Amino acid sequence: MTSSTAAAPPAAPTAVPPIAVVVAGALGRMGAEVVKAVTAAPDCRLVGAIDSTPGKEGADVGLELGLGELEVAVTADFEGCLCQASQAVRSAGPGQGAVLVDFTHPKVVFEHTRGAIAYGVHPVIGTTGLRPEQLADLATFADKASVGGAVIPNFSVGMVLLQQAAAAAARFYDCAELTELHHNRKADAPSGTCIKTAELMEDLGKAFNPAEVEEQETLAGCRGGLRESGLRLHSVRLPGLVAHQEVMFGAAGETYTLRHDTIDRSAYMPGVLLTVRRVRQLPGLVYGLERLL
Numbered sequence: 001m002t003s004s005t006a007a008a009p010p011a012a013p014t015a016v017p018p019i020a021v022v023v024a025g026a027l028g029r030m031g032a033e034v035v036k037a038v039t040a041a042p043d044c045r046l047v048g049a050i051d052s053t054p055g056k057e058g059a060d061v062g063l064e065l066g067l068g069e070l071e072v073a074v075t076a077d078f079e080g081c082l083c084q085a086s087q088a089v090r091s092a093g094p095g096q097g098a099v100l101v102d103f104t105h106p107k108v109v110f111e112h113t114r115g116a117i118a119y120g121v122h123p124v125i126g127t128t129g130l131r132p133e134q135l136a137d138l139a140t141f142a143d144k145a146s147v148g149g150a151v152i153p154n155f156s157v158g159m160v161l162l163q164q165a166a167a168a169a170a171r172f173y174d175c176a177e178l179t180e181l182h183h184n185r186k187a188d189a190p191s192g193t194c195i196k197t198a199e200l201m202e203d204l205g206k207a208f209n210p211a212e213v214e215e216q217e218t219l220a221g222c223r224g225g226l227r228e229s230g231l232r233l234h235s236v237r238l239p240g241l242v243a244h245q246e247v248m249f250g251a252a253g254e255t256y257t258l259r260h261d262t263i264d265r266s267a268y269m270p271g272v273l274l275t276v277r278r279v280r281q282l283p284g285l286v287y288g289l290e291r292l293l
Helices: 029-040 078-088 109-118 132-145 157-169 192-202 265-281
Strands: 019-024 044-050 099-102 122-125 149-151 175-182 232-237 243-251 254-262 285-287
Touching (some): 019 078, 109 122, 122 265, 157 192, 175 192
Parallel strands (some): 019 044, 149 285, 175 232
Antiparallel strands (some): 243 254
């Protein structure tokens, strides 16, 4: 007589917990868009809203942004919020840590990024203004802490395509100037995006804009900021603008212009969510959205 045992039913797949996200600068223009995108994403969960706007401490961030009650209170306590977010996912396992999305101010972005790494929270930094030596310091710190992070000067896929096109065109043109245009509430100039574009063009190791005449500015700064490579960067700040960039190349008998215009901040959200979803698997700190595409 042959006995048989019934096969055990397949184990149900383990549900993947949503990504715990803290937004710094939650009531600002970009931060508000991030809060909306995170709450609408089924694989993300808003667990913290940091903002220093007077009179908003303890307010429900959802009610403040017209999203309905989210049961997430606005707080100005940056470290306290990071600590709470870190503790909330401490038993989730490797690659399941909390994520900080920061759109605050150049004066605090270095401390915010370093603080996130110290608490084991993966930083996604959209705030510009970090100096090269600060980026190097943060990269070293992230490596030692084994915390993945991303510093993204611009989350627009279209801008990444412009930057790649500018780097390709720089092989064929010796003369080029860059102009970036932003709203008049942007604190740093030139923008991190414009600097990143120049850096990609400079990766060729060539010099730009050979002198044809001895220039003399009759108004200081009118020719823009001069980089060691010879590239010149110009900044415009006006109400009504969002974020725009133009790279103009010149040669005998022709000009070649690349331009990207951000019409609405919602254009950045696909790039923000892509970075949030990938940052926890990064081995260290990366710089630029192109590193994730």
